[in-house]
Amino acid sequence: MKKAVMLVMAIVLTFTLAACGNNANNSGGNASTPPASNNSGGATTEPSTEPSEEPKLEGSLLATGSSALQPLVDQASKMFMEKNSGVTIQVQGGGSGTGLTQVSEGQADIGNSDVFAEEKLDADKAAELVDHQVAVVAMAAVVHPDVKVDNFTKQQLVDIFTGKITNWKDLGGDDQAIVIVNRPASSGTRATFEKYALGQKSEDLQGSIQEDSSGTVKKIVGETPGAIGYLALSYLDDSIKTVSYEGVAATEENVVNGTYPVWAYGHMYTKGEPNEVAKAFLDYMLSPEVQEGPIVELGYIPASKMQITRDVDGNVTKK
Known part of the structure; x- marks a missing residue:
């Protein structure tokens, strides 16, 4: 009888300990068990991986x-x-x-x-x-398409823009008056042309045309018989004739290597x-x-x- 009672008590104790172990596991007592996900925005929510937008430039x-x-x-x-x-x-x-x-x-x-x-x-x-x-902006002397001149020396350009040469026949062209289309004194294109093509300042000659807009210069030179002007390479097209300088064509290659000044x-x-x-x-x-x-x-x-x-x-x- 005494042995039977002790056996019953051992069985009860075993079940009691097992139940306690299960309760401990379910209550989060095990430190290695990760907490349940929190969908309420609490501290355990994973940080967003979405990239933040850059401030808009205004x-x-x-x-x-x-x-x-x-x-x-x-x-x-x-x-x-x-x-x-x-x-x-x-x-x-x-x-x-x-x-x-x-x-x-x-x-x-x-x-x-x-x-x-x-x-x-x-x-x-x-x-x-x-x-x-x-x-880099390169510039070239340009003339009306009918002008029969393909090259200018530095001195010839100086003589044209200072009024010493006034007719294309003096440069091997037709007997036709030269019409100068120049830029105003404020023009950087004029300053560049004077400095690197003429090597000196040019005069505002009586009878010459002054125009600051490169687009308008191209239009005037292309439509005015005997006209001469100068333009950046970005404006050159078939409506005008581009003339070489000292035997060197105004091309990107010649500018890059220093041949065209x-x-x-x-x-x-x-x-x-x-x-x-x-x-x-x-x-x-x-x-x-x-x-x-x-x-x-x-x-x-x-x-x-x-x-x-x-x-x-x-x-x-x-x-």
Whole structure:
């Protein structure tokens, strides 16, 4: 009897211990058991892996100046605005001098120029500007398609633009008066042409035509018998005739290797460091999308392709 009672007590104790063990496991007493998922947003909720959106770029820019650089900046600005719907960019001409003056005086965010700021502004004002070189702009003498001249020497161009030669017959052409289509004094294209093609300043001759817009210059030269002017390579087409300089054609290859001298950097100046929107746009100008796109398509040359460099004094150094 005593043995039977002890056996019953052992069996009861065994079941009691087993039940306690099960209760401990179900109550989370086991530290290795992960907590149940929490859908109520408590501390145990896993952090989101969704990437945060970048702040939207917003603002407006005004870029003014060089008409030679205008087609490039205009095209690039449209591409930039397509990518940044919160940004508005206005691009205006007026000449390099105008662009430099307006950015210096705070009237524009970017001053487009074919020349270094030091060539147009006082030293103290030029020192306030930051230079962003985005391309190379080459220029060529152009004439009406019927003019029978294929090459100019430096001296012949000097004689034309200073009024010493006034008829094409003196250069082997027809007996026809020369009609000069020049640029105003504020023009960077004129400054570049005078510096690197003529080697001197030209005069505003009586009877000559002055026009700042490169598009209008092309139209006038193409439609006026006997006309001569000069344009950036980005404006050249069959409506006008491009003339070689000292026996060298105005081609990208000849500009890049330093054989053809009539070219300038395409500068986009800001007063001090650019603001957020201007910096984003200027960075975009140097991106492969622009350097390998509009710059090439519109007849400009990426500055990175140049085999030479040139300083404000015109000194050339091979890279």
